[in-house]
Amino acid sequence: MGNFLIRRFFNGILSLLVVALIIFVLLRAIPGGPFDTEKAVQPEVLKNLEAYYGLDKPAWKQFLIYIANAVRGDLGVSYSQLGYSVMDLIKDKLPVSVELGFYAMLLAFVMGIPLGVLAAYYHNTVIDYVSSFLAILGRSIPNMALAPLLIIIFGLTLRWLPVARWSTPDSKILPTIALGLAIAAAITRLTRASMLQVIRDDYIRTARARGLSEKRVIFKYALRNALLPVLSYSGPLIAAVLTGSLVIETIFAIPGIGRYFVISITNRDYPVVMGVYLVYGAFIIVMNIIVDILYAWADPRIRLTK
Amino acid sequence: MKQDNQKDNLLVDIRDLNVAFFLRQGVARALANLNLQIKRGETLGLVGESGCGKSVTSLAIMQLIPEPGKIMSGEIHFNGEDLMKKNRKQMRKVRANSISMIFQDPTSALNPVLTIGDQLTDTMIVHQKMGRKAAREKAEFHLNEVGISNPGRQLKQYPHELSGGMKQRVMIAMALSSEPDLLIADEPTTALDVTIQAQILDLMLDLQQKYNTAILMITHDLGVIAEVTDRVAVMYAGKIVEQTDVKTLFKEALHPYTNGLMKAIPSAVADLADHEKLYTIPGNVPTLLELPHGCYFQKRCHLVSEECRSRHPEFTERSAGHLVRCFHV
């Protein structure tokens, strides 16, 4: 376990370095720069700005300086918002995004797992068809289409819920649904498929042959096995939530890090983009380690040695 | 009086059982008017080629035929009661208390994410209303009984931490913990090392003596049949074609199919040259989707006649307790 954590930690650091390098190169490869505006900026002003932010140095030097600072916890300052350090920005905006992501995941699991179990248990009945239909529907509507739809129906027409922002509890409902529904659908389908396979397994027949009730067979003998694939899928799922939140935060004007990230790319605000990428990367790495630990806990056949 | 006695002696009495699987390609008649009796405390062997319906027979007794299969008609009397008439809850009681099952592959038959102890004690806690501690003690007792040393430690282990033979011992302990009247063993040694097979069979026989449990021993190994059974039923395409005591079977089997099976055993005394010419029954098992009119064995039988093609031979008694389904023997 200790070895596992140390090894995964160093692997994680290495991955982050690679991510940083790729983003650094890509950012400079896309046309345009941080100080491009509609009005022509005088060349001297531009020069001064670039010198101030160290953009006049050779690219490799810039990268090394960035990494050296990052290790010390300094991710630079925003180009577009004077005096705002990237670290402060992350501290301000990240909690909102984490909250949104957490609610979306919660919705996905709370909805997806029972629906998937029901569909599998009532395989080839109306319950299965309805649940599968909903799941396919949920998967096929992209969240950037679902969000406006929800806003129009529940916000503008029925006037039940606020259409934007992240303040009162009821303002959090629509963004959570918009972000979580597709993931709930994915979990429903995965749980159903996995459950259908597990209830054909021999140990389920053993449990039934021992006179245990269907309820006990499903919840004690089948579910834990069936949830193993769902658990290993939650790693990549977290990445899906992150990318989804970029869109949802922008549509609902939620002051999270995702919305800010989108703005920073258009502004070529290099330090912000780099910083957010690294935070996302670190987050995904940490979540995957947690998923692996949970998996080993749930499946006694797995040992955290390799 | 004698009649009554015999009736009391009968533990399982299956009458005209029909099971069908509703597949996309059509209806597979897995069991066709199957009749089978098991006496109290005896070991009945059930042999036949792969796919002839041995497992389906055992699952029908348990009322656990999987989708898309269905019991179409018939009666399954167990301890004088028709299991077909029992509701789900009553049937669960029967499974928990009176009929147990062990399977071919102990590795897949045990739940990989639950401890041995958890799986062993579950039925005791649910059906015998035992406390956790009492159930653990009983579980330890039964593990000891199947020759597992240090049962306290084994209870905390997961199936993957045990060898195949050990897992099958656990299955036996689990099966016998309810002191059932009937133990169904569906090829209990096929997946095990040859050296372990004999140990497991011995263990089953010992415990059978102790608890006076009847065993339905499903196998395609005639060696196992010779070693452990009292009576044998030979099955072909969902029907019993011959049924007799084990001695008679090996001495004077009548049905051409049974004789074919006998000839196909590699004999220990035969020399190598004979081995190379090991007998196989010509042809294949007919597909259950389109069984021939008349006797199901006609296409592979050297005694086949017009009669065999026109109607199905009845099960007739040739000598005391020796029943055969054939017109020509």
Ligand SMILES: Nc1ncnc2c1ncn2[C@@H]1O[C@H](COP(=O)(O)OP(=O)(O)OP(=O)(O)O)[C@@H](O)[C@H]1O
């Ligand atoms: N789950 C199932 N789905 C569809 N058909 C099935 C199923 N189980 C059994 N059958 C049908 O029932 C027939 C008998 O199967 P069964 O499992 O009883 O054979 P068996 O005698 O136990 O064979 P084996 O020696 O290979 O275990 C098969 O040939 C098949 O047509």
Ligand SMILES: [Mg+2]
């Ligand atoms: Mg079988």
